[in-house]
Amino acid sequence: MMRKLTALLLPVFFFATAETSAQTYYQINALSGVTVINGATVTVSQSTPPPNSATLCSTGPYQIGKNYSDYYNYDFSTNPVTHFRLQMIRFHDDDTVEVYVNGSPYAITALNPYNGNATTACSYTTNNMSSPSTGLITTTGGATGKGQGVEIDITKAPGLIQSVRVRHIRATTNNLASDVIYNAYFADDSCSLAFEASILDPICAGKDVQLSVTNYPNTTYTWSSNTTPPTVFTASANDREPVIKNISPLNTGKIYIKGERGVCTYHDTLDISVAPAPVLGLVKQAGPFCPGEDDTLSVPNVSLPTGGDVYAWSVNGLGKFDATQGYIIPFLNVQPVSKGWYSIYAVDGNGCISDTVNFFFDVLSGVAANFNYNVKEGCEQDTVEFINTSVDQTSQTWNFGDNSPLGIDKNPVHTYLVTKPNIGARKFTVQLAIANGSCADTATQDIELNHPLIAEFTIDDDSICQGSTISFSNTSLVKAGTTPKFIWNSGYGDDFQVFGLDHDNQYNVAGIYHPKLTLTDYLGCVATYGLEIVVDSTGGILFTNDKADICIGDEIIFDGDYYAGGANSITWDFGDNTGNTEEKHIRHSYTKPGKYNVTYSVDYRICPDLQVSKEINAKPYPDLYLGEDTSICPNGNPIFISDRVNPDGGTGIKYKWHTADKDVTQGIYVHHPGMYSVTADLNGCSVTDSIEVKKDCYINIPNAFTPNGDGNSDYFLPRQILSRNVTEFAMQIYNRWGQLIYQTNVPDGRGWDGKFKNEEQPTGVYVYTIHVTFGNSVSERYQGNVTLLR
Numbered sequence: 001m002m003r004k005l006t007a008l009l010l011p012v013f014f015f016a017t018a019e020t021s022a023q024t025y026y027q028i029n030a031l032s033g034v035t036v037i038n039g040a041t042v043t044v045s046q047s048t049p050p051p052n053s054a055t056l057c058s059t060g061p062y063q064i065g066k067n068y069s070d071y072y073n074y075d076f077s078t079n080p081v082t083h084f085r086l087q088m089i090r091f092h093d094d095d096t097v098e099v100y101v102n103g104s105p106y107a108i109t110a111l112n113p114y115n116g117n118a119t120t121a122c123s124y125t126t127n128n129m130s131s132p133s134t135g136l137i138t139t140t141g142g143a144t145g146k147g148q149g150v151e152i153d154i155t156k157a158p159g160l161i162q163s164v165r166v167r168h169i170r171a172t173t174n175n176l177a178s179d180v181i182y183n184a185y186f187a188d189d190s191c192s193l194a195f196e197a198s199i200l201d202p203i204c205a206g207k208d209v210q211l212s213v214t215n216y217p218n219t220t221y222t223w224s225s226n227t228t229p230p231t232v233f234t235a236s237a238n239d240r241e242p243v244i245k246n247i248s249p250l251n252t253g254k255i256y257i258k259g260e261r262g263v264c265t266y267h268d269t270l271d272i273s274v275a276p277a278p279v280l281g282l283v284k285q286a287g288p289f290c291p292g293e294d295d296t297l298s299v300p301n302v303s304l305p306t307g308g309d310v311y312a313w314s315v316n317g318l319g320k321f322d323a324t325q326g327y328i329i330p331f332l333n334v335q336p337v338s339k340g341w342y343s344i345y346a347v348d349g350n351g352c353i354s355d356t357v358n359f360f361f362d363v364l365s366g367v368a369a370n371f372n373y374n375v376k377e378g379c380e381q382d383t384v385e386f387i388n389t390s391v392d393q394t395s396q397t398w399n400f401g402d403n404s405p406l407g408i409d410k411n412p413v414h415t416y417l418v419t420k421p422n423i424g425a426r427k428f429t430v431q432l433a434i435a436n437g438s439c440a441d442t443a444t445q446d447i448e449l450n451h452p453l454i455a456e457f458t459i460d461d462d463s464i465c466q467g468s469t470i471s472f473s474n475t476s477l478v479k480a481g482t483t484p485k486f487i488w489n490s491g492y493g494d495d496f497q498v499f500g501l502d503h504d505n506q507y508n509v510a511g512i513y514h515p516k517l518t519l520t521d522y523l524g525c526v527a528t529y530g531l532e533i534v535v536d537s538t539g540g541i542l543f544t545n546d547k548a549d550i551c552i553g554d555e556i557i558f559d560g561d562y563y564a565g566g567a568n569s570i571t572w573d574f575g576d577n578t579g580n581t582e583e584k585h586i587r588h589s590y591t592k593p594g595k596y597n598v599t600y601s602v603d604y605r606i607c608p609d610l611q612v613s614k615e616i617n618a619k620p621y622p623d624l625y626l627g628e629d630t631s632i633c634p635n636g637n638p639i640f641i642s643d644r645v646n647p648d649g650g651t652g653i654k655y656k657w658h659t660a661d662k663d664v665t666q667g668i669y670v671h672h673p674g675m676y677s678v679t680a681d682l683n684g685c686s687v688t689d690s691i692e693v694k695k696d697c698y699i700n701i702p703n704a705f706t707p708n709g710d711g712n713s714d715y716f717l718p719r720q721i722l723s724r725n726v727t728e729f730a731m732q733i734y735n736r737w738g739q740l741i742y743q744t745n746v747p748d749g750r751g752w753d754g755k756f757k758n759e760e761q762p763t764g765v766y767v768y769t770i771h772v773t774f775g776n777s778v779s780e781r782y783q784g785n786v787t788l789l790r
Contacts, residue, residue, distance in 0.1 A: 023192075025085055025185040028074065029061060040188055043075040047167070052179070057116030057124075059089050059181050064097070065168030066179035071098075073165045074184065080160030080217065083153065083187035087114045088137075089124050090147040092178050096138040100165040101154055105135025114151035124149025136169075147178075158194045158214050161186075190216070195266030197257045200241070204352030205277040209244045210236065211255070213268060219261040225272075227253035249274045278346040278354040279303040280310070285359070290439030291335050291366035297321070297359070298328040299344065308348035314340055314361075331361075339363040367393045369434045369443035379525035381415045382449045386430075390443070393434035401428035401447070416449055422527075423477070425450035451479040455519035455527035463534045465607035466510045470533065474501035474517065482522040491515045491533065510537035510565065536566035536606040543600040549617045551685035552590050556616060560584045562602040573599040575616070593620035622646070622653045622682035624689045628775070631694040632673055641676060641691055642667020654681040701770070704787040707754030716786055717751025718770060728773035733766050733786075741766070754788050763790045 026037045030044045031053055051070035054063040064070050074084070088097065099106045108131040116122030128139045129150045139148055154164065168180060197213040211233075213221060221239045225231035231251050233242035244251060252274050259266035281301030289295045299310050299321060310321040312329055316338065321327040331338055342361050346354040368391040376383040388396060388410045398407035400414050407414065419426065426449045433442045454477040459470050478484045488497050490505045491513030507513065516530035543560040550556055561584065562570060572580040574588050575596035590596060596618060601611035623645040632639050646653060649666040657663040657678045670676060670693050677690035705713040716733070729747035734740055741756040754761055770782040 023083055023187040023189045025083070025187045028184040028186065031061060040076065040081060040186065041078040042186065045073045047071045054181055056181050057089060057122030059087060059116055059183050062184060063179055063181045064166065065095065065170045069168055069170045071165055071167030073163065075163045076186070077162050080162050081186045081188040082157060082160060082190050082193065083155050084161055084164050085154070085185040086152045086166065086182050088180050088182040089114065089116050089149040090179060090181050091129065091139045091150065092147045093139065095178070095180055096136055096169045097180055098167045098169055099135050099137065101156065102162045106154055107134045108137060108152060110153065112151040114149040116149060126150050160190065190261070191264035195259055195268050197268040197270050199270065202351030203247060203272060203274055204350065205248055205274050206246055207277070207352070209247045210241055211244070211270070212241045213257050213259065215240055216259065216261050219259045222258045224256045225253055227251055231255065247274055275306060275350060277352050278308060278348040280344060280346050280354040280357055283344050283357050283359045285361060288362035288364050289334060290364045292333055295331040295334045296328045297342070297361065298326060300326060302327050302346055304346055304348050306349035308346060310344065310346045312342045312344045314342045334363055336363050336366065364438045365392060365436065366439045367391060367434050367436050367441045369432050369441040371432050371443060373447060375449065377451050377523060379418065379523055381417050383413060383415050384447060385413050387411055388432065390432065390434045392436055394436045395434065397433045399431040401430050422453045424452045451523065452477045453519065453521050453525050453527045455517050455529035457517050457529060459531060462531060463606045464507060466535050466537055467508050469504050469506045471504050472502060476517070476519050478521050484522070485520040487518040489516045507533070507535040510535050534606070536604060537563055538607050539563040539566065539602065539604055539610055541600060541602050541610045541612050543612060545614065549619060551619050551621060552593050555587045555589045558586050558588065558598070560600045566604050566606055568603045568605050571601040573601070590618035593618050619683050619685050621685045621687050622680045624680040624687045626678065626689045626691040629692040629694065632670060638669040638671045639693065640667055640669050643680065652682055701782060701784060702786065704789055706789045708790065715751035715753055726772055727775055730771045732769050735761070735766055736764060761788060763788055
């Protein structure tokens with residue numbers, strides 16, 4: 001961007017010396033009128049009413065402020081002077097003196113001590129004197145008694161003094177102020193004043209340069225040079241400020257200035273050095289470009305031998321070229337306001353200015369893209385009418401933001417499909433691009449289409465038991481600020497009802513229902529929503545059994561039945577820590593007696609579970625045991641067999657022997673060998689046990705043996721007896737004289753070998769006795785004869 005810059009061109013001053021002499025002061029004593037002192041004319045005038053006059057301590061005759069505010073005025077207009085001096089005494093508290101020089105307050109910079117004639121009575125100090133503001137002298141505090149004294153020197157060098165007024169400021173209420181007495185002097189040293197020449201313009205080749213020197217009245221000025229050819233000085237309004245026209249390097253040298261004023265002569269010298277002027281060269285524009293783009297101005301061939309800057313001025317201000325980038329001015333984001341004429345010039349290090357080049361900075365005609373739109377909402381599609389309000393375009397292209405083909409009409413009408421489901425705002429970024437052959441512009445706007453239509457509701461449960469109630473909550477979505485219409489169908493056929501947002505509905509019949517909500521919005525657009533509700537039956541359950549009383553080990557047949565709709569599983573619990581979860585028809589038996597609670601259960605997915613129970617009585621069998629098999633001798637004493645578990649018959653046990661007489665007692669006597677069995681019944685549960693009574697007699701003992709070593713009947717031993725479970729055994733053999741010739745207690749030995757003391761016994765008859773006890777604690781005794789054969 002072009003920046004505004006103000007260039008300050010400072011003139012170069014050259015100081016000279018003049019002829020000088022010491023200052024000589026002359027006292028003024030006249031109270032009024034015209035008087036000439038040392039050739040200088042001074043006119044003294046007074047205020048009205050006039051001030052007093054007095055002389056004290058060699059000071060006077062001027063006295064001011066004695067009675068009121070008053071002054072003396074000194075006029076040097078005929079012969080202006082260079083210096084004026086005041087010597088004042090008797091400054092007291094709140095005495096204030098005002099000094100005007102040439103009609104204006106004089107800035108007092110020094111308050112010098114003044115003590116009158118230096119006698120004891122006339123010794124003054126300046127301890128509390130001050131100049132609080134321009135033109136004023138005062139004292140505050142410490143100035144008691146005779147007051148204080150002060151000396152003030154006034155000069156306007158290099159100018160001259162035309163007039164001086166000394167005035168005492170005293171208000172009518174000021175009782176502290178008394179009066180001030182002072183001396184007045186002047187000095188005229190104009191021949192020693194500074195005489196200084198200066199150059200008012202930069203010294204630039206090809207330009208006019210104006211010179212100047214100190215302005216003194218009634219003075220004649222003479223200008224000359226040491227250059228070849230001599231410098232020509234062209235007079236301006238006066239000869240004190242001549243002009244050197246079209247200065248060139250030939251004017252390099254010294255210029256002499258002489259001033260003549262009466263008896264005074266002044267001299268000064270200027271050194272002039274003229275360097276080549278800067279050359280601007282060609283001005284270039286990078287563009288022109290369109291508004292909003294960046295452009296530059298440049299002066300690539302500028303010549304600035306002594307350094308410097310290049311400037312461009314227009315109605316938009318002053319800008320400076322950037323030397324670090326090759327003397328360019330950037331125009332960032334250029335706009336039509338930048339278009340126009342620019343005055344371009346260079347200024348070197350000496351302040352010299354090049355010729356000015358007027359350059360027209362051009363900006364292409366831009367375009368401004370903009371558009372408005374109107375929306376017409378619909379159920380299936382929304383229609384948008386676009387109004388192109390762009391400026392200066394010759395073509396346009398529309399991007400509708402929905403991936404549809406681009407449009408080129410000036411004011412197109414575009415449709416946007418309503419999405420399904422229509423859940424909320426649809427935002428489309430629409431861009432209009434325009435052009436005029438040189439420049440282009442775009443405008444973008446977000447179009448929001450928002451008229452949602454969602455029919456929806458929630459329920460507190462979707463699976464219930466018949467007779468239960470479901471709460472419906474309407475969560476439909478429509479455009480804010482509109483009033484929709486809702487129609488509900490609970491799922492009972494054509495059961496249509498108009499509700500607001502929420503309601504409850506009871507379902508008393510099992511089944512599957514499809515409640516539906518129909519929503520109609522302010523445009524007449526319709527949306528529906530439905531859910532599935534499962535209503536399960538409360539169900540039913542029962543079972544039968546073929547018997548309720550059984551003996552342990554017997555089977556019972558159970559037949560279960562239940563309502564299967566909505567059932568998850570069935571369970572049998574037979575009360576004995578066993579069960580089944582699969583079969584409706586099942587058999588079961590009990591291993592222990594007792595009363596068992598049989599429960600048949602059905603687990604429903606929704607409705608409460610159901611169960612039914614019955615009691616089953618499992619009765620025990622009686623304990624029955626007749627003992628181990630035994631034996632008996634025919635025609636011997638009978639033996640008694642009975643239930644050894646219940647020797648007293650037991651409680652409630654009924655017996656039935658399987659004998660010819662069907663005995664019902666707990667035990668019977670047996671006279672003969674054979675199989676005997678009895679049945680014991682306890683509450684209908686019966687068991688049977690049997691016992692074998694074997695024949696147990698001597699006829700089974702051998703009556704002869706032949707101990708001849710042939711391997712047959714070589715030993716005598718009752719083998720049949722001994723083949724049974726014998727726990728005790730004793731056998732003795734006697735000869736015919738009663739002599740014991742053999743005995744043994746070993747039931748499994750060989751027996752008698754027919755010898756006595758290892759000698760064979762003669763053939764004959766021998767007597768034996770045998771005592772045996774069996775494992776069933778039955779004992780028998782045998783005695784008989786055996787024949788030994790050789």
